[in-house]
Amino acid sequence: MSDALLEVDHLVTEFDTDEGRVRAVDDISFSAREGETLGIVGESGCGKSVTALSIMRLLPQPMGQIVGGRVLFKGADLTQRTLPEMEKIRGADISMVFQEPMTALNPVHTIGKQLTEVLLLHKDITTQQAIKESIAMLDKVGIPSPDIRMTEYPHQLSGGMRQRVVIAIALACKPSLLIADEPTTALDVTIQAQILELIKELQNEMGMSVILITHDLGVIAEVCQQVVVMYAGKVAETGSVYDLFDSPKHPYTQGLLSSIPRLDSVPKSKLNTIEGMVPGLLDLPAGCRFENRCPRADETCASSPPPLELVSDSHKVSCYKWQQK
């Protein structure tokens, strides 16, 4: 598609561990369109964060390695870039926001220093201009009295304010893609609402694309247009947010959606569950990864991994039995 800003194409990422080589991300493909928000949803260990780190080429070295596939950003393959080239892209064209703002910020530098640093690195401007732009950026992300905050340290701010600073740093150079990895998981729900609203507003204003990684289906439904559901390193299902919430085809997506308690559900009623556990990456099944927990599984599912099949133009599912009710 021509309007794809980022295209992840058959990406495979492996890690060397003490117990052997594990494939954390196994042949995944999806694309993020310009100006849209793409959600990647999945449970812990499904490979959603590794996907983000692979795109950014920030995998822990030397354990993490991209061993196959391409990551096309504006048509050019990021996996082929040299590290100095990547450094020019990171923070300028693609930025990332992490879950825990306290660890993302450097505790011994002031907010001002950390904000101006990224501007001075990527833009040809004077320190005075950088400070001015930084204050404007802090104001934009809703931090009261930004000129005073510039001289403060991360520990002097609350969790929500820290996440706003991280977002200000990420967006300082007006990137065309923002990758947010569980940006609100560590925050309270009223603060989460503030931060999600802020990201939405800034996205509308700056026209950037967002990849939002989360385990919370509620967050996905509220802010995303496209969704990728990951399970044990693979894409289980992908489609528009309406495709996935209105007519989920993969038994895992269906299981996830029916197992969350909702505000309007009958109290103390039995929740649907997905029995069993995610398989370990060291002993993955030969067939479908979800086979051992799937109510529809049979011999076909155990023999070989199911391909991504087209349900509609926008909707793909990796399941042999998706047409079964």
Place this chain on the structure above:
Amino acid sequence: MSTPILEVENLKMHFPVKDGIFLRTSKFNKAVDGVSLKIMPGETLGLVGESGCGKSTLGRSIARLYNPTSGSIKFEGNEISKLGSNALKPIRQDIQMIFQDPMESLNSRHTVGDILEEPFIVQQIGDSVYRKKRVRELLDIVGLPARSTTRYPFEFSGGQRQRIGIARSIALNPKLVICDEPVSALDVSIQSQILNLLIDLQSEFSLSYLFIAHDLAVVKHISDRIAIMYLGKIVESGTGENVYQHAQHPYTQSLISAIPVPDPHRKSTRQIISGDVPSPIDPPSGCTFHPRCPKVMDICKHTVPSLIHREDTTSTACHLVSEEVVSEQVRSE
């Protein structure tokens, strides 16, 4: 009417904050500041609030892991807030806790068998044969294989570890179990398994729960009644349905509207409250929610609202529902 299993009245738990070079106590962290609640036998009371609102401290004070500053805690009609450790020992059998992170609350050097046997040893119940038999029964109840006894906590997944924590908490047939964020650390698909288990155990062993969590949807699902806490105080309580449908307190309203709903068609008309939860060391005057409240009035800044009970068994601590204010407004008009 039968006696409540738990009745808490005006409970306060203030922690001293040491300051200055002589470490003098100049201020108090008023983590729990005048909380009253009641739990009937077989009932679940859900306690919801954001981090730092004092919900965990309240749970731990009721379990008498802390010595409360003032107020009363009546367990089956008997006052337990002032009891010493010897007098508390029989009570400890009846009140048990489940913690958020089973990795931290289970001793990693003990086998699962040792962990589950320990409550019996502490309370000197039964001989070794009886205890081993009970341990196997407990594992079966929570859905773990009997061979787990010789294994260590790290060999289990998060959900299984939480099952071990639950098995330990019900080992001595308690009457009240305080669940402190028991599913927050778990993935969605595992969370529903644990919630179902807790609901089953409640009806099987007629347990009462105090269920503490920050997730209103989870709490509403498992509770008969819920209480919303903000900065050391309960601001609203009632049945789950009443609180959710007819929330009167602006904090409850904004909490409900802030929850992301897993339905893309419901494009929300969010009521986003600004600001952060203030520090309980130096809480705002009057109603502690007034600096963030979208409907703040003058009276809120200096007068603490009291809990007003309404006909539908909901209680709200807000000047908006207090009759004096309403009638005053009518008079001034």
